[in-house]
Amino acid sequence: MKYDFEESVGVWLTLAHQSYSRAIAERLLPHGITFRQAQVLGFLELDGPQTQSELAGKMMIEPPSLVGVLNRMERSGLVERQCCPDDRRCNSIHLLPSAEALWQQVAECARQVRTAAVRGMSGAEIAQLKRLLTKVNENVSDF
């Protein structure tokens, strides 16, 4: 009773995910930014200044994971931690001017990869892919 490494959803999933994130990382590299940092930029751009917990929630990582990302981004002068006056436990994360310019380029990278990923697929196929991936997600989430 052998375990077949080749014929498992897990393998296809891993392969696709790996190529995808590698493609984004490679395109982001020349801009001196990582995928996670780009995501922070995106959410701040989209929803304005917000809390670390909020950001971590949207990025679907644990708060401690965000600490390092923000430290590096602060060091690069992209964002700023600003203490909330009404709740001194919170930090409000703000974009700095240099980040605004960068965001346009970063968004373009993401858009390119996103477009490339579904090249040659019909609308119906894309919808189907989404449906099946969502299904896998559900199946596996609730154990």
Add this chain to the structure above:
Amino acid sequence: MKYDFEESVGVWLTLAHQSYSRAIAERLLPHGITFRQAQVLGFLELDGPQTQSELAGKMMIEPPSLVGVLNRMERSGLVERQCCPDDRRCNSIHLLPSAEALWQQVAECARQVRTAAVRGMSGAEIAQLKRLLTKVNENVSDF
């Protein structure tokens, strides 16, 4: 011109992949083993003693990434690095007795998650999922 985080293949892919690997990790935890260590076990079980480069290739990680995994597995008494007599640059990685027993349980975990992932999907849908994921992989690999 906003970047839509919700409606991208990347997001669906990430979500599915995350749940999947989390599900495996959770099931493996009680056995005191990680996903990567389980993979090493699997490939050694399947193909017998082999080189670190070979292993890294099959796991699709870089050789330096494997070093730490093997160090920890050696520390746990699961595997052994054995110097190849015919080519003294290579290490031949061997399973130790305690690993043999563990493997049965680990394989069962993987099988459970793999089965759960496609629950409620027809054979045609699974084939379609594979086809689409492979397509995404190809699309994005060759830039």
Add this chain to the structure above:
DNA sequence: CTAAGATAGTTAACGCGTTAACTATCTCTC
């Protein structure tokens, strides 16, 4: 046979993920 190049493995430096444990601060209840 020797010098040059390829290959196997390691280390170092970095980024990022986790959980557990800690510090502040806020909130809620008595």
Add this chain to the structure above:
DNA sequence: GAGAGATAGTTAACGCGTTAACTATCTTAG
């Protein structure tokens, strides 16, 4: 108003991924 509990952020310890640079060893060409 004081003590108990919830919440925001951090740190520490761990696992794992990368690239670049280094050490051995083997191979190959001259």
